[in-house]
Amino acid sequence: MRQEVTVIFHPLNRVAQVPVGTNLLSALRCAGIMIESICGGKGECGKCRVIIDSGDYTEQKLSHKSRLSPAERDAGYRLACEITIAGAMEVTIPVESRVEHAQILCGLFGECDCGGINPSVVRYPLEIRSDPVMPFQKPSIRLVGYTGPRPVIPVRIYETITGQETRMEAVITRTNGYPEILDLMEADEGKPLLGLALDLGTTTIACAIVDLETDIVLAEATTLNTQITYGEEVITRIGFTRKDGGLFVLQEAAVKSINAVIDSVTESAGVQREEVLEICIGGNTVMTHLVAGLDPAYLELADAAVFRTPIICKAAGLGIRIHPEAYCYCLPNVSRFVGGDAVGGVLISGLHCSFEISLFIDLGTNGEIIIGNRDWIASVSCASGPAFEGAGISSGMRAMRGAIERIRIDPGTGLAMIRVIGGTRPRGICGSGLIDLVTGMFQAGILDFKGKFTTHPRVRMSPGGAEYVVVGAEESATGRDIVITQDDMDYFMDSKAALSGGIGVLLKKYRLSVWDIREIHLAGAFGAFVDIGNTVAFGIIPSFPNAVIHPVGNTSLKGAYAALISVDKRREAERIAQMMVYIDLLVDTDFIEEYTAALFIPGREEFFPVIPGERRELELGEERNISKSR
Numbered sequence: 001m002r003q004e005v006t007v008i009f010h011p012l013n014r015v016a017q018v019p020v021g022t023n024l025l026s027a028l029r030c031a032g033i034m035i036e037s038i039c040g041g042k043g044e045c046g047k048c049r050v051i052i053d054s055g056d057y058t059e060q061k062l063s064h065k066s067r068l069s070p071a072e073r074d075a076g077y078r079l080a081c082e083i084t085i086a087g088a089m090e091v092t093i094p095v096e097s098r099v100e101h102a103q104i105l106c107g108l109f110g111e112c113d114c115g116g117i118n119p120s121v122v123r124y125p126l127e128i129r130s131d132p133v134m135p136f137q138k139p140s141i142r143l144v145g146y147t148g149p150r151p152v153i154p155v156r157i158y159e160t161i162t163g164q165e166t167r168m169e170a171v172i173t174r175t176n177g178y179p180e181i182l183d184l185m186e187a188d189e190g191k192p193l194l195g196l197a198l199d200l201g202t203t204t205i206a207c208a209i210v211d212l213e214t215d216i217v218l219a220e221a222t223t224l225n226t227q228i229t230y231g232e233e234v235i236t237r238i239g240f241t242r243k244d245g246g247l248f249v250l251q252e253a254a255v256k257s258i259n260a261v262i263d264s265v266t267e268s269a270g271v272q273r274e275e276v277l278e279i280c281i282g283g284n285t286v287m288t289h290l291v292a293g294l295d296p297a298y299l300e301l302a303d304a305a306v307f308r309t310p311i312i313c314k315a316a317g318l319g320i321r322i323h324p325e326a327y328c329y330c331l332p333n334v335s336r337f338v339g340g341d342a343v344g345g346v347l348i349s350g351l352h353c354s355f356e357i358s359l360f361i362d363l364g365t366n367g368e369i370i371i372g373n374r375d376w377i378a379s380v381s382c383a384s385g386p387a388f389e390g391a392g393i394s395s396g397m398r399a400m401r402g403a404i405e406r407i408r409i410d411p412g413t414g415l416a417m418i419r420v421i422g423g424t425r426p427r428g429i430c431g432s433g434l435i436d437l438v439t440g441m442f443q444a445g446i447l448d449f450k451g452k453f454t455t456h457p458r459v460r461m462s463p464g465g466a467e468y469v470v471v472g473a474e475e476s477a478t479g480r481d482i483v484i485t486q487d488d489m490d491y492f493m494d495s496k497a498a499l500s501g502g503i504g505v506l507l508k509k510y511r512l513s514v515w516d517i518r519e520i521h522l523a524g525a526f527g528a529f530v531d532i533g534n535t536v537a538f539g540i541i542p543s544f545p546n547a548v549i550h551p552v553g554n555t556s557l558k559g560a561y562a563a564l565i566s567v568d569k570r571r572e573a574e575r576i577a578q579m580m581v582y583i584d585l586l587v588d589t590d591f592i593e594e595y596t597a598a599l600f601i602p603g604r605e606e607f608f609p610v611i612p613g614e615r616r617e618l619e620l621g622e623e624r625n626i627s628k629s630r
C-alpha cells in the first residue's frame, strides 16, 4: 500500500489526502476543486496552471510545446496535469485557473408556450369498494375518471390503498409506455405534482422545477457540470471512459452535479426533492449516454448507429435523488454529435412545423446546425463550439465574472475598449468578446482577410509570434497581458470556417441559396450575448437577407420542459429524431470545399450578398467597465 500524503490548496484552504504517485490534477478533483482543464489532462491546453509553493513532486512533460514561459516557471508555475505527487505539498491555484460560476442561460419563466398541458404524470381520485356479501374478498379499486388501460399497481401501494381510511388520489405515470401507479396522495392535501426539466450540458447544467398541472415554473437553478475537470470536449470525455472505471467516474460526476442543482431548485421552490415525480433531460448524445451509464465508446466511430429512441429509466437507478419511483426521460438523440438537446431546439423553434425553410444554430461546446421545414430536416455538427466559448484561446475563458464580454477597437488608433462581466479587473476574454475583438481587428486593419496579423503598429512580436495586447498586465486581474496571438487567430479561423462550412454544406446539398432562408433560430449564449452584426461581418455565419433572426435561449432546457408538461410534445420530439437526416462532415467531400472557402474574411462571395451594416457601437450607458488597452 502506498504512503498517503497531504496536499494543501491555497487560497481555498482545501486539503486532499492522496497516495504518493497521484497526479496533481486528480488530487484537485479529489478535493472537489474545479480547475480549468480543457484538454482533460493531456498537457495541451495550458489551462491547469498552479503555483507550487512547497513539497516534493516529479514533473513529466506531456506535450512537446511548452505552455509556460521561463519566467513563469521561475515563479513556480506548473501544469497540474504534468505533476506527480512525491510527498506533502502546498499549492496555490491562481485566479485564472479557477472555475467559478459561469453565466448560464436559464430563463424559462413566462417564455414557453407548449400548446397545452398534457403531462405524463397525472392523478385520479381513488374509490375503494368492498363487497359486503363477500367480506373475505379483496376490495376493488376504481380510479374515478380514468379511462386508459389498467395501471400496474405495486404491491406496496396496493396494500397502502386497501388499508386507508382517508380519501386518496393515485399518481399515475405513463412514461414507460404503460400506466403505473407511482404513489398516493391525500385528496385534500393540495400538494402540486412536480417535475424537473434539466439541460445537461457538457460544461453547464440548468434546471427548472415545474408544477405539472399548471405548467408554472416554480424555480430555476444552474451549476457547472463537474465533469469539466475531465476535459472540455465530448471526445476527451469518451477517451476518459476507456480508463479503468472511467465510465463510472463520469456517470457519478454528472449525477453529483444533477443532485446539486436539484438541491438548489427544490430549496428555492420550498419543496422536498422526494416530491419530484419525474425528470426530463435534454442533453447531447455523449452526455445522455454518460448519465445513463451507457458506454459511449462506439460514438467515436464515424458510422456509429445511434438509437433514436428516448432513454427511459428509473431516476433512482441512475442515482438521481428525487421520488424513489420517479422516471427519467431523456430526449431522443439523432447521431453521435446531434443529440436530444438539438431535438429539443427544433421542437421549441417550431422549425418542423413551418412551411418556410428555417435554420437552427446551437453553438455550445459542440456546434449543431439544422435546416428544414415541415417536410424535411437535415443536420450537421461541427467542432467549432469551444472557440466561441473562449476555450482553446490563450487568454480565453468561459463567460463568468472577470471575462471581457464586449470589445470595441478604435479603427484609428487600434486601441481596445472593453466591458467586463461583474465590472472587475479582466481575467480573460469570453466568446462574445472574442467575436467583437476579431471583427474589430479586421475592420481596423490589424488582421488581413486571411486572419493573419498585419504590420499594424499595435501588433507586437513575442517569442511565440505576433500578438495583439487587449489589456496590459498592469490592468488585468492575473498580472499577465491579456492577448490574442496568431495561434489563437488560426484556431479561431479554423472554427469559423468549420461553422460556416457546415452551413455551406447544408445549403449545397439541398440546392438552396442564402435568399431562401426565412427564419434563423440562434440558441444558447451565442444567440443571447453575441453581436450578430459582428458575427456576419466576420463571416462566422453568412448574411441571410430574407431571414428574421430569433435568439431562442436555452432550447435544450425549453425542450425538456415541453416534454415534461406534454406527452404530445414528447411524441413530436420522437418524430423529429426519426425524420432528421444527419450528414457527417468528417466524411463529406463537399465539406472540404466549403471549409476552404470559409477560411477567408468574410468568406464565399455568394454568402454575403448584402454588406453587413455598421456594427452597433457600445452604448456608454451600458458600459460597466471600460478601459483603454496600453
Ligand code: FES
Pocket (backbone or CB within 6 Å): 036, 037, 038, 039, 040, 041, 042, 043, 044, 045, 046, 047, 048, 079, 080, 081, 082
Ligand atoms: S494542460 Fe493540463 S489539463 Fe490541459
